[in-house]
Amino acid sequence: MTSQVAGVRGVAPLLPADAARWAAVEDVLRALMGAYGFHEIRLPILERTELYARAVGEVTDIVEKEMYTFPDRNGDSLSLRPEGTAGCVRAGVEGGLFHNQVQRLWYQGPMFRHERPQKGRYRQFHQWGVEAYGMAGPAIEAEVIALGTRLLARLGVEARLLINSLGTPACRERYREALVDYLEVHRHRLDEDSVRRLERNPLRVLDSKNPDMAALLAGAPAIFDYLSPESRAHFALLQDHLAALGVAFEVAPRLVRGLDYYTHTVFEWTPHDRLAQATVAAGGRYDSLVSGLGGGPTPAVGFAIGMERLMALVTREPPRPVPDVFIMTSAPLEGRALALAEGLRDAGLRVETHLAGASAKSQMKRARESGARVVMEARDEAQVAIVRTEIAHDTGALVWAEAVARILQILGAETSSDGK
Numbered sequence: 001m002t003s004q005v006a007g008v009r010g011v012a013p014l015l016p017a018d019a020a021r022w023a024a025v026e027d028v029l030r031a032l033m034g035a036y037g038f039h040e041i042r043l044p045i046l047e048r049t050e051l052y053a054r055a056v057g058e059v060t061d062i063v064e065k066e067m068y069t070f071p072d073r074n075g076d077s078l079s080l081r082p083e084g085t086a087g088c089v090r091a092g093v094e095g096g097l098f099h100n101q102v103q104r105l106w107y108q109g110p111m112f113r114h115e116r117p118q119k120g121r122y123r124q125f126h127q128w129g130v131e132a133y134g135m136a137g138p139a140i141e142a143e144v145i146a147l148g149t150r151l152l153a154r155l156g157v158e159a160r161l162l163i164n165s166l167g168t169p170a171c172r173e174r175y176r177e178a179l180v181d182y183l184e185v186h187r188h189r190l191d192e193d194s195v196r197r198l199e200r201n202p203l204r205v206l207d208s209k210n211p212d213m214a215a216l217l218a219g220a221p222a223i224f225d226y227l228s229p230e231s232r233a234h235f236a237l238l239q240d241h242l243a244a245l246g247v248a249f250e251v252a253p254r255l256v257r258g259l260d261y262y263t264h265t266v267f268e269w270t271p272h273d274r275l276a277q278a279t280v281a282a283g284g285r286y287d288s289l290v291s292g293l294g295g296g297p298t299p300a301v302g303f304a305i306g307m308e309r310l311m312a313l314v315t316r317e318p319p320r321p322v323p324d325v326f327i328m329t330s331a332p333l334e335g336r337a338l339a340l341a342e343g344l345r346d347a348g349l350r351v352e353t354h355l356a357g358a359s360a361k362s363q364m365k366r367a368r369e370s371g372a373r374v375v376m377e378a379r380d381e382a383q384v385a386i387v388r389t390e391i392a393h394d395t396g397a398l399v400w401a402e403a404v405a406r407i408l409q410i411l412g413a414e415t416s417s418d419g420k
C-alpha cells in the first residue's frame with residue numbers, strides 16, 4: 001500500500017454518522033429561521049484581507065494572529081473568512097440590501113482561524129449566523145436573543161445567557177481612560193499579551209483567557225458606570241423586554257467580545273459547566289459597521305453559533321430520516337432489485353439497496369442498522385420476499401410486479417396505525 005496523505009491539522013471532515021446528526025439539527029435551525037422571518041444569504045468564503053482589517057479590527061486576535069491570509073496570483077491579499085458578519089455586511093452594501101430597508105438574514109458554513117486545535121477549537125469550524133439590519137431599538141435585540149434561546153431549548157442545550165452594554169463610542173472612550181488608569185496601576189501583574197493590548201486596544205484586555213488574570217480583571221472598573229443616560233435606558237429596555245418574554249439572563253459587566261465592531265448590547269450563551277472554550281454562541285449590536293464599510297447609516301444586530309460546540313451540547317437529538325425500504329439481494333438478482341427500488345422511489349419512498357454481494361446474515365445486519373421500516377429480499381427471478389416490517393416478520397413472498405403496490409399498502413397501514 002502507498003502512504004496516506006495526512007489531513008490539515010484542526011481541519012476535519014464530518015463522517016456520515018456525524019453529518020446526519022448535523023443535518024437533523026440544521027433542519028431544526030432552518031425551521032426556526034423561518035418562524036422568525038429570517039432569510040438565507042449565501043456568502044463567499046474568500047474575501048479581500050482589507051475587509052477584516054477594517055471590520056473586525058487590526059488589534060484583535062483574529063486579525064493579528066488567526067487569519068489564513070495569502071496573496072492571490074495577481075498579488076491581491078485574500079483571506080479565508082474567519083467570521084461571517086463582515087462578509088454579510090459587504091455583500092449587503094454591494095447588493096443594495098440596506099437602503100431604507102429592514103433585513104433579517106441568516107447564513108451558515110465553514111470559517112477559518114489559525115488557532116491551537118483542541119476540544120471545541122478548530123482551524124476550520126462552522127458557524128450559523130443571524131443578522132438583523134435597519135432596527136435601532138432594543139426590541140430587535142430581544143427578538144434575536146429570544147430566537148437563540150428558543151433554539152438552544154429546542155435542542156435540549158442548557159446555557160446561561162450573559163448580556164452587557166458597551167454603550168456608544170463616546171461612552172467607550174470615557175470608560176477606556178478609566179480602564180487604562182486601572183490597568184496601568186497593575187501593569188506588573190499583566191501578561192505579555194495584555195501589556196500589548198493595553199497600549200493598542202485596552203478593552204481587549206478584558207477578553208483575556210489567562211486564568212491568572214481573572215482576579216485582576218474582576219476588580220477592573222465596570223463599563224456600566226460610564227454609560228450615557230441614553231445607553232442606560234436602551235439597556236434597561238432590553239432587560240424589560242427579555243423579562244417580559246420570560247428569557248432568563250445575567251448581566252455580566254465585564255463581558256466584551258473579540259471583535260471591535262460592537263456598540264451597545266453584547267451577549268453570549270455559555271454552558272452551565274463552564275469550560276475554557278465553552279461559549280456556544282455570541283453576538284451583539286454593531287451600528288457603525290455598515291457605514292464603516294461604505295454603506296449608509298444602518299443599525300444592526302446579530303450573533304453566531306459555533307456549530308461544533310453546539311453539537312457537543314445537543315441532548316435532544318432530532319430524528320434522522322431512515323429509509324422506508326431496504327432491499328437485500330444477490331448478484332444475479334441485482335438488476336431486479338434496482339428496478340424495484342426505482343419503482344418504489346417513483347412512488348415517493350426512500351429506498352436503500354444492498355449491492356455489495358454480502359452474505360444474507362451481514363445484509364440483514366446492515367438492514368437493521370439502516371432503521372428501514374420494511375426489509376425485502378430478492379428470492380429468484382419470479383419472487384421477492386417481505387422479510388420484516390415494523391409490525392410483522394416474514395409476511396411471505398410475492399411476484400416482483402406486485403411488490404410496489406403491496407409495500408405502499410403496508411406502509412400506508414403502518415403509518416395510519418401508529419398515527420404518524
Ligand code: ATP
Nearest residue numbers: 115120121122125258279280281282304305306309
Ligand atoms: P472564543 O472566545 O472561544 O475564542 P470568539 O470570541 O473568538 O470565541 P466569536 O468570534 O464570537 O468567538 O465566534 C462565535 C462563536 O464561534 C463562538 O462562540 C464559538 O462557539 C465559535 N468559535 C469561534 N472560534 C472557534 C474555533 N476556533 N473553533 C470552533 N468554534 C469556534
Ligand code: MG
Nearest residue numbers: 061062115258
Ligand atoms: Mg477566539
